[in-house]
Amino acid sequence: xxxxxxxxxxSVATSRYRLSIRPGEPYARLEDAxxxxxxxxxxxxxxxxxxxxxxTAGLDPARLRExxxxxxxxxxxxxxAWQQRRLVIRCEEDVLALRLEVTGRGRLADAWLLGGYFSAxxxxxxxxHASAAAFRSVFDPEPSTPERVVxxxxxxxxxxxxxxxxxxxxxxxxxxxxxVYGVCREPPGSGGEESGGPWLGIxxxxxxxxxxxxxxxxxxGERTFAFRLAYEGETQVDGEWATxxxxxxxxxxxxxxxxxxxxxxxxxxxxxxxxxxxxxPAWWREPIFxxxxxxxxxxxxDGWQAPDAPFAGDLCRQEHYDAxxxxxxSNGVRPxxxxxxxxxxxxxxxxxxxxxxWPDLPGWIARRHADGQRVLLWWKTxxxxxxxxxxxxxxxxxxxxxxxxxxxGYRAALRAALRRMLAPDECDxxxxxxxxxxxxxxxxxxxxxxxxxxxxxxxxxxxxIYTEAKAIKPEALVIAHAADARFADVLDMVRLNxxxxxxxxxxxxxxxxxxxxxxRLAAAALPGVPIDTDNWAxxxxxxxxxxxxxxxxxxxxxxxxxxHIDCSGxxxxxxxxxxxxxxxxxxxxRPVGTG
Numbered sequence: 001x002x003x004x005x006x007x008x009x010x011s012v013a014t015s016r017y018r019l020s021i022r023p024g025e026p027y028a029r030l031e032d033a034x035x036x037x038x039x040x041x042x043x044x045x046x047x048x049x050x051x052x053x054x055x056t057a058g059l060d061p062a063r064l065r066e067x068x069x070x071x072x073x074x075x076x077x078x079x080x081a082w083q084q085r086r087l088v089i090r091c092e093e094d095v096l097a098l099r100l101e102v103t104g105r106g107r108l109a110d111a112w113l114l115g116g117y118f119s120a121x122x123x124x125x126x127x128x129h130a131s132a133a134a135f136r137s138v139f140d141p142e143p144s145t146p147e148r149v150v151x152x153x154x155x156x157x158x159x160x161x162x163x164x165x166x167x168x169x170x171x172x173x174x175x176x177x178x179x180v181y182g183v184c185r186e187p188p189g190s191g192g193e194e195s196g197g198p199w200l201g202i203x204x205x206x207x208x209x210x211x212x213x214x215x216x217x218x219x220x221g222e223r224t225f226a227f228r229l230a231y232e233g234e235t236q237v238d239g240e241w242a243t244x245x246x247x248x249x250x251x252x253x254x255x256x257x258x259x260x261x262x263x264x265x266x267x268x269x270x271x272x273x274x275x276x277x278x279x280x281p282a283w284w285r286e287p288i289f290x291x292x293x294x295x296x297x298x299x300x301x302d303g304w305q306a307p308d309a310p311f312a313g314d315l316c317r318q319e320h321y322d323a324x325x326x327x328x329x330s331n332g333v334r335p336x337x338x339x340x341x342x343x344x345x346x347x348x349x350x351x352x353x354x355x356x357x358w359p360d361l362p363g364w365i366a367r368r369h370a371d372g373q374r375v376l377l378w379w380k381t382x383x384x385x386x387x388x389x390x391x392x393x394x395x396x397x398x399x400x401x402x403x404x405x406x407x408x409g410y411r412a413a414l415r416a417a418l419r420r421m422l423a424p425d426e427c428d429x430x431x432x433x434x435x436x437x438x439x440x441x442x443x444x445x446x447x448x449x450x451x452x453x454x455x456x457x458x459x460x461x462x463x464x465i466y467t468e469a470k471a472i473k474p475e476a477l478v479i480a481h482a483a484d485a486r487f488a489d490v491l492d493m494v495r496l497n498x499x500x501x502x503x504x505x506x507x508x509x510x511x512x513x514x515x516x517x518x519x520r521l522a523a524a525a526l527p528g529v530p531i532d533t534d535n536w537a538x539x540x541x542x543x544x545x546x547x548x549x550x551x552x553x554x555x556x557x558x559x560x561x562x563x564h565i566d567c568s569g570x571x572x573x574x575x576x577x578x579x580x581x582x583x584x585x586x587x588x589x590r591p592v593g594t595g
């Protein structure tokens with residue numbers, strides 16, 4: 001590694017990259033070791049508060065110093081919102097890390113890195129400025145609608161913990177996904193497939209408790225880019241504060257290597273838990289039957305949900321699940337684990353079986369145990385339905401919008417609900433299918449007990465669920481769809497989540513490759529952690545069969561259908577049941593730890 005200050009120019013060169021700042025320039029030129037440009041990085045930024053937008057009114061010359069043998073570049077700014085603000089760039093051999101440090105007081109709205117308001121050099125114009133991009137592709141590890149592996153650098157992207165199936169919010173399949181983007185100089189393929197390398201990773205490195213933002217956003221402009229951390233006014237600064245480190249990592253061959261290196265680095269620096277070693281209980285890896293798809297077929301027997309169709313959750317009933325298992329059993333299909341899905345509860349979050357739908361859930365689970373099977377119960381996270389409003393995050397009108405895991409009283413309510421579900425003298429279920437984590441509270445004016453927000457608040461909630469479940473039943477299996485390495489201590493199995501619903505079923509689709517893409521993401525971030533491959537909802541028998549055959553290569557096979565494909569209304573045939581039996585036979589024959 002070399003560093004230099006020559007005639008006012010500051011430069012650092014390593015075996016991976018070159019960074020240079022010319023006198024008077026508000027940009028740092030970033031190139032690879034061969035001299036090919038990646039970007040011109042804006043040396044200013046903005047940390048907006050609810051009270052003030054942050055403009056860079058002045059910019060000092062870059063200063064080069066050493067810290068532990070690594071060159072560090074500092075650029076101080078005169079800010080319209082803070083007493084002091086500076087950009088710190090730490091230059092390591094393989095990565096470049098930068099952050100903004102501020103001194104002052106305020107409630108954070110948005111923190112912008114590599115972009116912001118800038119009036120320090122009027123000849124360049126005042127207003128919004130950003131970094132110049134020499135890359136043409138962006139990889140976002142958060143599956144979204146429409147699903148693709150790579151998008152053009154001109155389109156915005158989000159990595160966050162909020163989303164639903166509603167318009168503009170269809171990016172909830174991992175919550176959270178790995179907090180890292182990949183960029184490439186080559187344009188994406190016409191179908192959104194990955195480009196050739198090399199790839200530059202750009203990720204957030206900080207402990208999970210400091211992830212108090214809801215989203216990590218890639219914000220492009222006209223051949224420009226910046227990154228925004230959405231704090232939503234829920235983080236108070238009083239004194240010195242710094243953004244998380246934004247780390248640029250060089251030389252990945254593909255976007256999955258970007259994710260793998262990011263996760264490995266988090267673990268190596270103690271920012272993510274070590275992956276648990278040792279054998280998991282064998283039953284955790286048994287094929288799964290989840291009743292949701294079969295419930296959906298009962299709700300819309302002719303395929304594709306009609307506007308007046310009943311809610312499929314209302315059909316989560318004991319007699320229906322008996323019929324589902326009987327149909328599978330009569331065709332030689334025997335799952336090791338059964339998931340009782342949405343609406344088994346009297347009310348969300350209560351842990352109490354609905355007596356009309358499930359008149360004897362403990363007895364039903366006991367019969368599954370007697371048959372050598374295990375049972376997981378579906379759990380809707382964040383649900384405020386069964387809670388005292390005082391234990392909830394509430395909006396400005398006082399309406400509960402979500403459970404508040406920062407409230408000490410919530411832990412007792414959660415413990416009571418989980419005990420009803422898992423304790424041997426209660427329902428005696430064997431674990432949880434954790435869902436709806438993308439209902440993480442978001443927005444201005446929210447009231448809660450503690451200070452955590454965003455991703456950190458979601459982790460706190462999942463930590464409570466996990467530790468309380470394990471205290472009741474140590475072998476309880478907790479399945480969730482969190483794929484960031486920092487969440488490895490709050491789940492036992494990561495699920496790939498729902499298959500994308502096709503807007504036009506007649507068009508060619510890539511549903512199966514995209515589910516394989518999700519599995520590759522999960523394996524890159526959480527190597528060795530079992531993967532629930534999920535199985536719903538497929539548009540037709542042929543696509544479902546294609547994916548079912550692939551499941552043993554990806555992780556634990558999961559089956560959502562008992563007699564019909566819900567979206568098409570097609571009945572399962574003897575050939576279909578034979579294909580299930582064959583896929584599960586192949587899976588069970590694989591050595592533990594593969595697939």
